[in-house]
Amino acid sequence: MALPRIGVLALQGAVDLHVHALERLGVETIEVRRAEDLARVDGLVLPGGESSTISKLLVINELFEPLAERLNEGMPAFGTCAGMIMLASEILDGRDDQLSFGAIDISVRRNAFGRQIDSFETDLSVIGLPESPVHAVFIRAPVVERVGPEVEILAAVEEGRPVACRQGNVLVTSFHPELSPDLRLHELFIKGMAG
């Protein structure tokens, strides 16, 4: 089977790191800034960045509606940190004008671990990746505070707070797999696209 063509939402944030990760897996990658870019991709990565900024740029670049439509139609998506916030059905501690797609039935609290000084690295057990823990980097990270009945929790931090979830072909993480050389979460997303 031909590998899918994956877009990386390229309005703001760590776009280059996701592009590098996907290219290392041999996947054709497209940076998505306009609706015409979106039309060419089979799935989309929503990167880490500043979620409130990306939300505004989605509207300004007339990308919010077309992307919401694609997600509604079942386009696979992988959101990391800010990307997770944007895919969620509810944002806690967001700005009042901040939009999200509701592609996964979770409530996400922004900056849940505190300011940058509280940002951290850790090793996490992730369901579906049994070989070894995933080295996870959390930067001013969000956390999942509620999951809907259809949502599978793949990893949690010690207080039992979910930090990686999946619903169908939508995968989200509070942390940044794009900051580590471990590509297993990107692989998990691509595998999930086929199934």
Added chain:
Amino acid sequence: MADLTPGIISRTTGTDLVKRGLADMLKGGVIMDVVDAAQAKIAEDAGAVAVMALERVPSDIRRDGGVARMSDPEMIQGIQEVVSIPVMAKARIGHIAEAQILQALQVDYIDESEVLTPADEAHHIDKWAFDVPFVCGATNLGEALRRISEGACMIRSKGEAGTGNVVEAVRHLRSILGDIRKITTADQAELFDWAKRLQAPLPLVQEIAETGTLPVPMFCAGGIATPADASLVMQLGAQAVFVGSGIFKSSDPTLMAKAIVEATANYLDPDILAKVSRGLGDAMPGLEIGTLETKLSERGW
């Protein structure tokens, strides 16, 4: 939600990856200088990825003269209370105590900045000693690598702050990125000479030869006054922009702030640039570099 996935082995803060990682998340964005909570709110409303809290914008520091110091903690905390995006603040070059205070205030990034009056004429802060990450200015690659060797997690080309004149920012970006391009084609023997000429650690020069980029994100500051300026420096290779006086010294800061955010995100799209550049009122008044009494970019060693 008690019996979820078993979790944590250990949790470490203040690592290099975590400190540089926040800079990665700011890429493609605009970091705006603000002097009070009201300006910080305008910046966040316009789509800034972070704000830089300081007492006076660089053009006022230039005009007023005197010693420019770290901002009042009360002002910084006032800004932290009203915005949810990262808040940065400036410490004087070499002023370890100001940096310690900023870390105690939990600012998200410390700018060891030439815009403030230097506290030490020979030494920069040992930035490895801090858990909060630092950004430092540089006019050339040697300066950038010295700052990285001291622990800086983000470099910004200095430009000439408070002038509204982008020419120095362009000079510094071209110098840094031009030398990186040359190093990628140098042979092993030439790398020793590059390290010597740049007065920079050899391992960092060798790393650049291998990767073709700085080991930390590279942003641009100093003199950006219009959406077109932001696009220019992004096209030259900056990964994000700092805008100081350019926003709040323009005639319509709200409009200018939004336009620069849109231009930075869409820096390769001339149609969008044309649209957002329209009807912005007056940009900040600019200064010719040759007429300056003090060149802030010459501070730093």
